Amino acid sequence: MVALTLEKLGATYGRRVVLSDVNTGMLRGGGLTAVIGPNAAGKSTLFKRIAGLAGGPGLVHLSDTAKGPEAICYMPQDTGANAVLTVYESVLLSAKQGSSGWKVKDGELAEIDRVLAALRIDDLAFRGLGELSGGQRQLVSIAQALVRKPEVLLMDEPTSALDLFRQIEVLGFMKRLSAQSGMAVLIALHDLNHALRYCDDTIVISNGSVIASGATPDVITAAMLKSVYRVEARVEACSMGRPVVIVDDSIQAA
Numbered sequence: 001m002v003a004l005t006l007e008k009l010g011a012t013y014g015r016r017v018v019l020s021d022v023n024t025g026m027l028r029g030g031g032l033t034a035v036i037g038p039n040a041a042g043k044s045t046l047f048k049r050i051a052g053l054a055g056g057p058g059l060v061h062l063s064d065t066a067k068g069p070e071a072i073c074y075m076p077q078d079t080g081a082n083a084v085l086t087v088y089e090s091v092l093l094s095a096k097q098g099s100s101g102w103k104v105k106d107g108e109l110a111e112i113d114r115v116l117a118a119l120r121i122d123d124l125a126f127r128g129l130g131e132l133s134g135g136q137r138q139l140v141s142i143a144q145a146l147v148r149k150p151e152v153l154l155m156d157e158p159t160s161a162l163d164l165f166r167q168i169e170v171l172g173f174m175k176r177l178s179a180q181s182g183m184a185v186l187i188a189l190h191d192l193n194h195a196l197r198y199c200d201d202t203i204v205i206s207n208g209s210v211i212a213s214g215a216t217p218d219v220i221t222a223a224m225l226k227s228v229y230r231v232e233a234r235v236e237a238c239s240m241g242r243p244v245v246i247v248d249d250s251i252q253a254a
């Protein structure tokens, strides 16, 4: 099972420092970790820095068992659409980018079929990417990431375009998949109830720094929501006994 540790990690765009001194304990595979924080806090930048797509100081340690930097896959927030390719072609291309050589090996096509079916988008296989809805495109992006069989998967707001049914289906699927495969999954989320329900651990980023991390129920508290998100909110058990965030009001600056 893979483990990821971040040590004094920072990120810069040109001279602008947007992330500094991010330290984590060992983030172990087998579960989901939420990365939360307000707009522009630095969540996407953290993912880009871990994936080697942004520069900056510090170290990303992967456990010895990992297959190297290619073990890490970043699924961006804005996926765009290449109108020339079909869904199937785009997923195959993604699978081949993560492998050595372009020859299609036994089992690779079956794996693509399996992933498309698991995400319930097999009916879209031969549609052009350019003719998909936003939610359909987001599901295709998840498929493109999964066929690369990463050991560390960084998902940037993967459910932002999905309807309620698809949101809980995808997050439940990712939780089962990480438990079965030992993959470490970090998910940037704005829906804190999804973090409470699906993510064992949570990292809170604000103004480019980690300001809290640990078991999700210990991190998502009324005090954190007040100081980081500037809202008056409660975390209460719902009728099913699960903790949920109830937002009462925004806190206006004095």
Ligand SMILES: Nc1ncnc2c1ncn2[C@@H]1O[C@H](COP(=O)(O)OP(=O)(O)OP(=O)(O)O)[C@@H](O)[C@H]1O
Binding pocket: 013, 016, 018, 037, 038, 039, 040, 041, 042, 043, 044, 045, 046
């Ligand atoms: N390519 C870039 N060049 C310069 N600054 C950038 C670049 N990309 C992001 N930034 C800046 O870095 C900061 C962090 O942005 P980032 O996208 O990491 O935030 P985020 O937490 O993912 O936000 P959101 O929740 O709105 O998606 C922001 O101030 C943003 O304007």
